[in-house]
Amino acid sequence: MKIKNVEFVRSAFNEEQYPKDNLPQIVIVGRSNVGKSTLINTVLNRKNLAKTSSRPGKTRGINFYLINNKFYLVDLPGYGYAKVSKEMKKQWAHNIEIFLNTSKNLRHGLFLIDIRRNPTEDDFLMINWFKHKNLPFTVVLTKADKVNKSEAQKAVEDIRKIFNIKQEEVITFSALEKIGVSQVLSIFEMYA
Numbered sequence: 001m002k003i004k005n006v007e008f009v010r011s012a013f014n015e016e017q018y019p020k021d022n023l024p025q026i027v028i029v030g031r032s033n034v035g036k037s038t039l040i041n042t043v044l045n046r047k048n049l050a051k052t053s054s055r056p057g058k059t060r061g062i063n064f065y066l067i068n069n070k071f072y073l074v075d076l077p078g079y080g081y082a083k084v085s086k087e088m089k090k091q092w093a094h095n096i097e098i099f100l101n102t103s104k105n106l107r108h109g110l111f112l113i114d115i116r117r118n119p120t121e122d123d124f125l126m127i128n129w130f131k132h133k134n135l136p137f138t139v140v141l142t143k144a145d146k147v148n149k150s151e152a153q154k155a156v157e158d159i160r161k162i163f164n165i166k167q168e169e170v171i172t173f174s175a176l177e178k179i180g181v182s183q184v185l186s187i188f189e190m191y192a
Contacts, residue, residue, distance in 0.1 A: 001186070003043075003044050003068065006067055009072070018064070023105060025071065026072070027099075028112065029079075029109060030112030031078050032077075036050070039140065042178070062077070077095070079126075110138055112140045113139060114142055115141040119162060119163075139171075141159065144179050
């Protein structure tokens with residue numbers, strides 16, 4: 001798929017701010033600092049579209065990006081570690097829950113996990129939510145350049161077994177080495 005047009009539409013902090021059209025939505029979820037913004041910038045070939053930081057918790061609202069005027073890529077705030085107040089974390093969790101439970105246009109989830117880390121309880125909750133809703137999702141193991149090929153293959157197999165998912169539902173991704181970019185673009189193509 002060729003990315004011709006990318007528009008940052010808005011950062012929404014409540015339901016009234018979500019786009020009102022019926023375009024399909026692909027949502028990106030994962031822990032804080034897992035590489036969601038980096039994946040967006042790499043796959044869309046835009047250097048600073050999504051703001052990145054070494055400090056967890058950079059994404060605070062639900063960010064909507066319109067891709068080729070065909071679908072939205074929706075970037076949710078990360079869960080888990082972030083240097084923000086408990087009240088802010090509760091607000092993020094509430095906003096994420098509202099979005100996931102009210103969006104009628106959600107078509108696919110890109111579920112990001114750092115290839116070097118074990119899934120957390122929050123990761124299991126999120127995967128189970130997608131399974132319960134019968135929504136297609138793909139686990140994207142980020143930062144694949146940080147491990148060798150055999151470690152990456154083992155991580156894929158471990159995740160597949162842990163979440164009881166098919167081989168094609170797990171991909172490795174590296175922004176540095178451009179690993180996994182074509183697979184993510186293939187997912188986008190299904191909704192374009």
